Amino acid sequence: MKKRLIVHFFLLLIVFLFSPSFAAAEKYIVIDPGHGGRFTGTSGYSGDQTGFYEKVGTLEIGLKLKEKLQGTDIKVFMTRQTDRDFAKDSKEDLIERTKIANNYVKGNNDNSLFISIHHNAYPFSTLVKGYETYYYSKAAAWDEEYPPDPIQVNFESESRRLASIVHPQVLSKTGLLDKGIQNDQAFFVIRNAQMPSVLVELGYMSNPSEENLIKTTRFQNDAADALAQAAIKFFKVFEVKDSSGNEIKQFTSRDDAITFAKTLKNVTVFDKDKQETIYDSTKVNYEVFSKGKAEAESFTELSDAIIYAKERKNTKVIDKKHGTVEWSNYLTRPYQIQNNDGSSHGNYYEKGQAIAAAKVMKNVKVINRSSSDILWTNISGENVTKTLNSKTLFGSDRFETAVKISKEIYPNGFKSSKEEKTVVLTNGLGYADALSVGPLAAQLGNAPILLTRGSSLDPFSEKEINRLGANKALLVGGENAISDKVEKQVKQLGVSVERIGGIDRYETNSMINEKLDHVEGVFVANGLSYADALASAPIASSTDWAIILTDKKKITAEALSYVKGKRTAILGGEAAISSNLEEQLRNLNGTTVKRLAGETRYETLSAILNEFSDEMASDTVLLSIGQDFPDALVSSAIASQKGSPLILVHDELNSSVQDALFEYGMKNRVTSLFTVGGKVQDKPKNQVANRLY
CATH class of the missing domain: 3.40.50.12090 (Rossmann fold)
Structure with missing residues (x-):
């Protein structure tokens, strides 16, 4: 008794240690050779004379099935690999057998299948023969005393599909008589297996000719091969799922699955065979922007985004993850791959795209088309002629960051002169x-x-x-x-x-x-919000413009008097500066008044950059966070020194600001990028840098 308890303990320990309860997405099969040990199953037509009980044939086929699946990417588990039982009582034996099977697939039930292998017998006639496949159906086989596992009930359609694959495959390979697919038997193992499941009755051992066939190695190999091919085929489907992972529809064609998925929102397509998501509209991979608009249309696949963009004017496709331009019908391609003789191998929106394409070619270089600078080359004797000096000015806090800028402008302090x-x-x-x-x-x-x-x-x-x-x-x-x-x-x-x-x-x-x-013009900005005034400060500091702060709806008499006769730029939309206030300014200064506005602070920044692009010609660009004021506030001094524009970003570069940088990078040979403060993330920093090479 003690020995059996120790063995049982180690068996449970092995199951626990090797059971994939934490399983990642893998394909599993649990092979269950029916019966075993004291539970012999049918003794067949020959009875006890030969010792070839049902448990012997099922184990032979089970082991051969395991061997045939070893070279595939399906992970194989077996409830038994020797002639053994799991308990003294037949019911307890089935319970323990099923527990072991379910523990193997715990956490990966959706990507698993269960095949219980049996041979049949009919005690009243030796003439009955043939093959049957069973799956569990709650509607066809319900017993209140022995209710099914709820997980198996949810897998009924998949168990039915598994049966529909297994059945013809076995018939084709073994030549057994077709006795059909059945769902009216509540066999314990398929009723309680927590995965798609079938039970196969591979011929009648009570029929002498079929018993002889079952004993042959050829039949066992054929049956195992049929079950292996069925298992492989079972996984060759594509599942369209909602955002919660619930299956909506299943397809055998990849294209059909994706086509259907594209008619829905927030869905995925899962390749069950390769165990990977091949389409995911719950995530935005690409965005299509229309020029000057903040909102974008979202797409999962690049091809769909480009098709959509091509049907519209002034659009571009942005890779959401990297922030790179993938296609446009209004932006120029700044980067070109050239041969030794200067002939072109194509133009590109992004430096990285051009370099990646050039690396598989021989004796080529990547140039900036506007400056003719060489950005990358594998031509012997030629060198890169332009790099971007990227420097971050930041301290432990906003106070030290301001000091860092001061030191950048005056590294040796003020000159005595x-x-x-x-x-x-x-x-x-x-x-x-x-x-x-x-x-x-x-x-x-x-x-x-x-x-x-x-x-x-x-x-x-x-x-x-x-x-x-x-x-x-x-x-x-x-x-x-x-x-x-x-x-x-x-x-x-x-x-x-x-x-x-x-x-x-x-x-x-x-x-x-x-x-x-001396004042050339005046920016009029809302005094209760810092974004628009900060966007204009570097330009104002470099071009002798002043900044007037005002309430949304009214402006002081002193401010009106100051603005009179000067070029005027109203910053922001009507939510920032009302139309009534704009009318007052136009009555004062006529056509010299212009509103520079967008849907967001970044769109307004873009409008400012575009309006003053000629005045901001510099080899340096400043970059800072647009969601807070201190870093941008202290940037105006370095902007004034270098005549540089200030680019404000959040977690990515705004589409319209990106367009402004496209133009700026084409017009100016930028060699330095100063990031002010430590809050700018790598993605927008890289996006800005890419536009300046």
Whole structure:
């Protein structure tokens, strides 16, 4: 008794250790050679004379089936591989046998199948013969005392399909008489197997001729081969599933499955044979953008996206994962593969696309078509003539990031000969007062913009003021923004202080603009939102424009007076600046007033970049996050120094901004990309860089 318990323990341990309860997507088959041990099954026509019981024939076929599947990608499990039983009682034996089978496939039930192998007998006549395939149907075989496993009930259609594959295959290979597919018997193993299941009755051992056939190696091989081919065929389907993984429809044709799936939304097509998802509309792989529009149409496959785009004007197809342009009917292809003699091997939207294509060719180079720079080459004696210096300016926080920019502009501090040795100091925890200070900082000898806390001078800024050798600090904001304590701390550094601060952001803005010596035009931006003003600040700082901050619906008399007679650009849509306010400005300045707006802050940025593309000719581009203000706020000083545009991004490069960069990259030989702050992700950074080679 103790010995049997130990054996039973180790059997359960082996099942536990090797049972794929954590299974990834694999194809499994559980082969169940019927009977075994004390449960011999039918003794057939020969009775006990030969010792060839049903359990012997089923095991022979089961082992041969396992061998035939070894060279496939179907993982094989067997309930028994020797002449053994699982319990003393026949019912308990079936329960234990089924538990073992179910444990093998736990977690991978959908991609598994169960074949229980048997031979039949009819005690009342030796003439009965033939082959039957059984699967379980709740409707045809229900017993309240022995209810089926609910998982098997859900697999009824798949069990029926398995039976429809197994049955003709066995008939064809073995030549047995067809006694049909049956579903009216609630055999325990197929009633409780937690996977698609069949039970095969491979001939009648009570029939002397069929018993003799069953004993032959040839028959056993043929039966095993038939079952192996059926198992392989069972998996050769394509399942269309909803977003929860529930099967909607099944196909034997890949194309038919995908065609059907394309008529639905949020579905996948699963190749059951290769165990991979071949179509997935729950994920957006490609997007089609129309020029100037923020919204896109989503597609799973590139071919579908291109077909859709071709039917419309001014469209492009974007690879959602990489942010690359895959096709367009309005963008130029900036990159070309050339031979030694300059002949073309094709033009490409992306540098990476061109280089990937060139790498399989001999003696070619990839060039930028507008500058003729060589970006990649395998031609002997030729070298790359252009690279992009990509540098990130960021510190441990926003205060140190501002200092990093200051050090980039003035690596050795202010020169002794510099007339203006001024720094601009503003509250780094609020944007209200400093949104429009960029142009003034530019006119003050390109003063770096440093940040501080309102209650005390930030240590990073304090050190930078000393390092620069500044003799003057312009404090932007009233005492609520920058306290008297900060002012005293700055003075203690031996620096004179001038404060610009009104009763609110609009008065402070007016005071800043009054200090500007020369103004070519005015940007009008909503003072309660930083995005549009930040987008314009680098341009304003480089082109002698001012920034007017205003309420959505009304503008102060002082601001109207300031705008009069100047070119005017209204930033943002009517949600930012109302049509009534626009009408006031047009009545004041006529046709010189232009609204630069888009559906989002990035679309508005694109409109600004396009409008001022000629004024922003530089070998440098700045990049920062568009969802927060500090990093972009302090970028205007370096933009002013280099005449650079500032590109704002979120988790990817906006489509319209990408178009603006296409044009910018074609017009300007950009050699440097400065990323301001540490919040810009790799994807948008790479997207911007790709446009600048």
